[in-house]
Amino acid sequence: MKVVVIGGNPAGLSAASAIRRIHADWEINVYEKDQYVSYGACGIPYYVSDEVKTLDQLITLTKEKLEEHRNIPVHLFHEVIKVDFEAKVALVKDLKHNREFSKPYDYLVIATGARAKSDPLLDIKHPRIFKVHTLNHAEQLKSFLEKNTVDSAVVIGTGYIGLEMLESYIAQGIKGEQITVIGPRLIFRSSSQKYVESELREKGVNIILQRRVTKVESISDTKIKVILDDGLIIETNLVQLSIGVVPATDMFKDTDLELLPNGAIVTNEFMQTNIPHVYAAGDCASSYHKILKKNVYIPLAPAANKQGRVAGSIISGKSDFPFPGVVGTAIYKVLDLYCASTGITEVEAKQLGYDAQVTTIESKEIAHYYPGAKKMSIQLVFDAESHLLLGAEITAPSTLGAKKIDVLATALTAGMRIDDIQKLDLSYAPPFAPVWDPILIAANVARKKCK
Ligand SMILES: Cc1cc2nc3c(=O)[nH]c(=O)nc-3n(C[C@H](O)[C@H](O)[C@H](O)COP(=O)(O)OP(=O)(O)OC[C@H]3O[C@@H](n4cnc5c(N)ncnc54)[C@H](O)[C@@H]3O)c2cc1C
Numbered sequence: 001m002k003v004v005v006i007g008g009n010p011a012g013l014s015a016a017s018a019i020r021r022i023h024a025d026w027e028i029n030v031y032e033k034d035q036y037v038s039y040g041a042c043g044i045p046y047y048v049s050d051e052v053k054t055l056d057q058l059i060t061l062t063k064e065k066l067e068e069h070r071n072i073p074v075h076l077f078h079e080v081i082k083v084d085f086e087a088k089v090a091l092v093k094d095l096k097h098n099r100e101f102s103k104p105y106d107y108l109v110i111a112t113g114a115r116a117k118s119d120p121l122l123d124i125k126h127p128r129i130f131k132v133h134t135l136n137h138a139e140q141l142k143s144f145l146e147k148n149t150v151d152s153a154v155v156i157g158t159g160y161i162g163l164e165m166l167e168s169y170i171a172q173g174i175k176g177e178q179i180t181v182i183g184p185r186l187i188f189r190s191s192s193q194k195y196v197e198s199e200l201r202e203k204g205v206n207i208i209l210q211r212r213v214t215k216v217e218s219i220s221d222t223k224i225k226v227i228l229d230d231g232l233i234i235e236t237n238l239v240q241l242s243i244g245v246v247p248a249t250d251m252f253k254d255t256d257l258e259l260l261p262n263g264a265i266v267t268n269e270f271m272q273t274n275i276p277h278v279y280a281a282g283d284c285a286s287s288y289h290k291i292l293k294k295n296v297y298i299p300l301a302p303a304a305n306k307q308g309r310v311a312g313s314i315i316s317g318k319s320d321f322p323f324p325g326v327v328g329t330a331i332y333k334v335l336d337l338y339c340a341s342t343g344i345t346e347v348e349a350k351q352l353g354y355d356a357q358v359t360t361i362e363s364k365e366i367a368h369y370y371p372g373a374k375k376m377s378i379q380l381v382f383d384a385e386s387h388l389l390l391g392a393e394i395t396a397p398s399t400l401g402a403k404k405i406d407v408l409a410t411a412l413t414a415g416m417r418i419d420d421i422q423k424l425d426l427s428y429a430p431p432f433a434p435v436w437d438p439i440l441i442a443a444n445v446a447r448k449k450c451k
Contacts, residue, residue, distance in 0.1 A: 001026045003315065004090045004105040006080045008032030009039065010301055011282025011308035012111030013061070016072045018312025028072055029103065031092055033079035036135045037063055042301055044138040045164040048145070049171035055135055082251060083108065085275045107277050107315045110252075110265060111308060114245040114283035114299050122156060122216045122241055128224055129216065129239045132161055141240075145172040150237045154226050156213050157242030158183025160332040163196070165240060166205060167335050176204030180234055182213055182226070187332060188393055189345045191360065192379050195395035199337040208232075245299060247284045260286050264297040269322035271311035279315065281307035288325035291344050291390060291412065292352070298328055328391075329409040331402055338402035342409040343391030346381050354383040354390060357449045363438040365401040367430035376401035378442040380408075380418070387417040387450045392442075400432065404439055418446045 003019055005012045008030045016028050030037070038061040046052045063074040075092075081100070082091040090103045116133040123129065128150075130141045144150075153169050155162045158181050169179055186196040186209070200207055208228070215227040216239060226234045247263040258266040258274040265280035267273055269288065273280050282304035286295040303326055310323045331340040349356035358381050365376040374397035381391035392408040394401060411421050421443040428435050 001106045002104060003028045003107045003109065004080075004103055005030040005109040005111060006090070007111035007113055007282070007284070008034075008037030008074055008076075009041075009111070009113060009282070009304075011113070011284075011304040011311075012109060013038055013066070013072070014305050014308025015109045015111060015279070015281055015312035015315070017070055018309045019316050020070055020072055022313075022316035022318065024071070030066075030072060030074045031078040031080050031090075031103075032074060032076050033095065034134065034136070035076055037061070037074055037076070038066065039135055040301065041133065041135070044132055044135070045161075045168050047138050048132075048142045048165065048168035050142070051171070055139055058135065058138075080112075080251075083255070083278075085256065085278060088277065105277075107279065109308075109311050109315070110249075110273075110278065110280040110284055111282050111304075112248040112284045113304075115248045116242070117244040117246050118241075119243060122213060122243070124216055124218065126216075126218050126224060126239075127221060128237060129241060131241050132165055133245070145169075150174055152178040152236045153180075153238040153240065154224075154234055154236045155179065155181045155240045155242065156183070156216075156226070157240075157244065158186055158209070159242060159244060160187055160330070160334075162240065162242040163187060163200075163334045164332055165242070166200070166203075167333070169238075170203065170335070174238075177206070179204075180206040180208060180236070182208040182211065182228070184210060187334070187339060188341065189347070190358070190379060190393060192339075192341075192377065192393040192395055195377055196334055196337060196339065199335050203335050205335075245283070247297070247299075249284050260295060260297060262297055264295075266295055267307075267323075269310075269325070270314045270319070271307050271323060272314070279311040281311045287323075290325045290327050292328075292348065296326075296328075298326055298330075300330060327409055327412045329405060331405060336397065338396045338399055339394070340396075340402045340405035341391070341393045342405050343381065343389070343412050345391060349381055349383065349390045354388075355385040355451075356390065357382055357384045357446070359442065359446045359449060361438065361442045361445050363436075363441050364434050365396050365398060365438070366432060367434050370430040374398075376438055378404070378438050380442050380446045382418050382446055382450070384449055384451050387419055387447075389416055389418060389421060401438065404437075407439055418443050418450055422447055 077095040264286040283299035329342040360379040376396035426437040
């Protein structure tokens with residue numbers, strides 16, 4: 001059998017590896033348009049901040065290792081530019097030698113990921129406007145920050161990539177007071193935003209919310225003008241453009257491949273698309289949301305790895321490992337605040353017809369007398385009628401508190417009720433948690449609002 005994989009990152013390589021584990025003799029070819037494969041973009045903020053010293057540290061397996069240890073041929077600088085689903089042929093462009101060739105396949109795995117959103121009015125050609133999506137972007141930005149004096153920065157976009165990067169700029173010598181973030185909201189879609197806001201304000205970062213940047217203009221090689229919809233003008237030394245990501249599926253727009261309105265490829269739980277023998281996985285694909293009960297676009301690494309593995313297993317003939325779907329769990333570090341969420345918001349719960357209620361508690365993250373004890377928050381969204389947990393958000397001073405989201409994600413996945421969460425036997429010792437774990441406190445408070 002011949003397998004073509006488009007994209008050499010978590011989703012594509014997980015698929016290729018799963019197939020290789022079962023079929024030593026199948027022809028597998030991974031085409032990657034870039035120069036890097038098998039890396040975690042998730043580490044980019046910590047590479048730019050210099051906590052991670054070299055780019056190599058972000059790379060799990062090189063092309064050579066993949067070929068030598070896994071027997072997976074990887075073709076760098078090879079872009080798949082078109083697919084003929086009828087003929088089962090991919091048209092590949094060798095970018096270095098500027099030549100094209102056709103590659104027939106029995107199975108195709110589309111793992112093209114996402115690309116950073118662009119806007120011609122903001123994404124003008126200027127040496128000090130950066131995107132943060134690939135290792136090339138990371139390399140350009142870090143090397144720029146190390147070689148140039150940068151006094152101020154404007155981050156356009158207040159999603160997690162925009163906000164995670166703040167600590168990189170501060171670590172590279174830009175003062176918090178000289179950094180401005182502009183966007184619709186601060187990560188959370190609820191009142192938990194207030195904790196992010198106070199963390200940013202404590203570090204001096206300027207926040208402009210619910211306003212739109214309409215234009216970015218060059219003043220000189222070192223200065224940029226950022227113009228907002230209310231006429232406000234900010235002059236700055238550096239702009240980071242992080243206005244979201246879109247699935248990298250442009251080449252499939254006018255084909256029979258079923259896509260969501262934003263371009264994400266629709267799959268079933270076996271990562272099969274609507275076209276026979278064509279699979280999709282990772283940031284280019286949609287995921288089934290178990291609480292919203294529909295396909296959604298939540299491009300994150302754990303799903304990309306799992307979906308790639310499922311696609312590979314199914315192609316290999318193992319049909320016992322479907323992708324279970326997501327409940328929307330995510331975790332981010334914003335300066336010294338650790339933020340996490342799972343499930344759905346109060347607004348979404350109400351739209352689904354639940355008798356949605358919300359409680360927010362604040363509690364010490366560890367025993368109050370243990371050195372370093374600080375406050376954390378937990379917000380629970382639940383149905384007052386059935387007592388079902390529907391969503392949760394956490395802010396905490398460390399990973400200890402933020403990772404409690406996994407308990408709540410597990411509870412959500414298991415369909416637990418607030419009453420069940422109240423009864424959980426959670427661990428306790430002073431350096432780890434208060435004797436009443438914040439999850440139990442939150443559940444106790446929520447229970448009082450249940451019918
Ligand atoms: C700065 C940053 C921080 C992040 N932090 C986190 C985090 O903390 N937690 C988390 O869960 N997720 C995080 N993510 C998201 C995570 O990196 C992605 O979910 C994950 O990389 C998706 O893997 P993928 O293989 O689907 O796509 P990608 O990693 O995007 O890989 C797709 C590959 O396909 C290649 N490609 C695209 N089109 C073609 C073509 N036509 N031909 C050949 N090759 C092609 C691309 O060059 C790319 O290498 C972060 C992302 C960024 C950018």
